[in-house]
Amino acid sequence: MAVKKYRAKKIISKLLFDILVLVIVIPILFPLYFVLISSFKNMAQVYIMPPKLFGFKPILDNYIYIFKTQHYGTYMMNSTIVAVASTALSLLLGVPAAYAIARYKMGKANTAILTARLLPNISILLPYYFIFSKLRMIDTYGVLILSHMVLSLPLIVWIMVGFFSDLPLELEEAAIVDGCTRENRFGYEEVAWLLLFGTQPTREQLEKVRLEDALKHPNWSMGHKITIDSSTMVNKGLEVMEARWLFGAEMDQVQVVVQPASIIHSMVEFEDGAVIAQLGTPDMKLPIQYALYYPERRFLPGDRLDFEKLTKISFEVPDMETFRGLKLAYEAGRRGGTLPTVFNAANEMAVAMFLERKINYLTIVDMIEGAMEHHCVKPSPDVAQILEAEQETYNYLSSKWN
Numbered sequence: 001m002a003v004k005k006y007r008a009k010k011i012i013s014k015l016l017f018d019i020l021v022l023v024i025v026i027p028i029l030f031p032l033y034f035v036l037i038s039s040f041k042n043m044a045q046v047y048i049m050p051p052k053l054f055g056f057k058p059i060l061d062n063y064i065y066i067f068k069t070q071h072y073g074t075y076m077m078n079s080t081i082v083a084v085a086s087t088a089l090s091l092l093l094g095v096p097a098a099y100a101i102a103r104y105k106m107g108k109a110n111t112a113i114l115t116a117r118l119l120p121n122i123s124i125l126l127p128y129y130f131i132f133s134k135l136r137m138i139d140t141y142g143v144l145i146l147s148h149m150v151l152s153l154p155l156i157v158w159i160m161v162g163f164f165s166d167l168p169l170e171l172e173e174a175a176i177v178d179g180c181t182r183e184n185r186f187g188y189e190e191v192a193w194l195l196l197f198g199t200q201p202t203r204e205q206l207e208k209v210r211l212e213d214a215l216k217h218p219n220w221s222m223g224h225k226i227t228i229d230s231s232t233m234v235n236k237g238l239e240v241m242e243a244r245w246l247f248g249a250e251m252d253q254v255q256v257v258v259q260p261a262s263i264i265h266s267m268v269e270f271e272d273g274a275v276i277a278q279l280g281t282p283d284m285k286l287p288i289q290y291a292l293y294y295p296e297r298r299f300l301p302g303d304r305l306d307f308e309k310l311t312k313i314s315f316e317v318p319d320m321e322t323f324r325g326l327k328l329a330y331e332a333g334r335r336g337g338t339l340p341t342v343f344n345a346a347n348e349m350a351v352a353m354f355l356e357r358k359i360n361y362l363t364i365v366d367m368i369e370g371a372m373e374h375h376c377v378k379p380s381p382d383v384a385q386i387l388e389a390e391q392e393t394y395n396y397l398s399s400k401w402n
Helices: 002-038 061-069 073-103 107-117 119-134 140-168 167-176 203-207 224-232 234-246 285-293 324-335 339-355 363-374 383-401
Strands: 189-195 255-258 264-271 276-278
Touching: 002 107, 061 073, 073 140, 107 140, 203 339, 224 234, 224 363, 234 324, 234 363, 255 339, 324 339, 324 363, 339 363, 339 383, 363 383
Parallel strands: 189 255
Antiparallel strands: 189 264, 264 276
């Protein structure tokens, strides 16, 4: 019994809702229907009272008259040109503006833009006329296109702000991984500069390096593996390869220089010659926090750069013969295929052996070079071939240095 009452109540509720919709929709659609049927009547039929809404014989005289005498095709062409051009221009300006407002949390700007849309169109008619008459644009497509664009632009921005606000940041992060950055989304070409840290020793000094010496990084506190990679500059070679894929650059576009003070961490040179540098204290907590909260910047306790005490920033060109690991990284990146995998695998095994005191410091790069010379490069490898190249490298090095 209760189920029947529930079903009956549900049916009645749906019926009342449908009736309410009809009560609202019919008054809205009726004028459109009346205009449509009137276009198929002559003047006498239009003024008949009460109007005949159904059962009349339609005629096409009105449409024939319009197309033969009123240049209706020209009017439609003009409307199409103005509509398409004003819409395209509004989207071209509105979409980037909406993206900036949504992503950089400029809510007040969005409110101000929407408020401008609330102004009565008649209130800007006279200013429009005076402006366009001074520009001698009256009776041109330009004045119509610009007028419609100004009226529609606030609405487009307001709608697109909502769209971009709901767009997951993960999509942008995925695009960045595929090589898209905020700077080159709008057509900039970049040359990345990766900066190295620490002074450059000579090869004679490197021959005497012990494990304890290699683990004493002058500026950074990192794990053993990364610290050794930093001392051999292999980590910079790997970063060059990463930049090559992340930013769609060539290996030779990513240049490495030594900046001993560890103040500048990266620089980007734009095609107009401007250079943007990222400066900060040598603290790994900064990039870790930024990666966790991207794209937001949050307060991080710790030391800050004191530019009053920063007297100079100097750079050095890395010695590719002394630091052959960096030279080999460029070679692996240029040749591509499975060779970068071999470079990385050989370095991992060599550093692990050095940390276990099984080899000396310079043997790290000797092992990388030997593995690269032994390997037969496979271009455009799939995952299986990459894993095979990695295992092949481990097997070869085990047979040679164990």
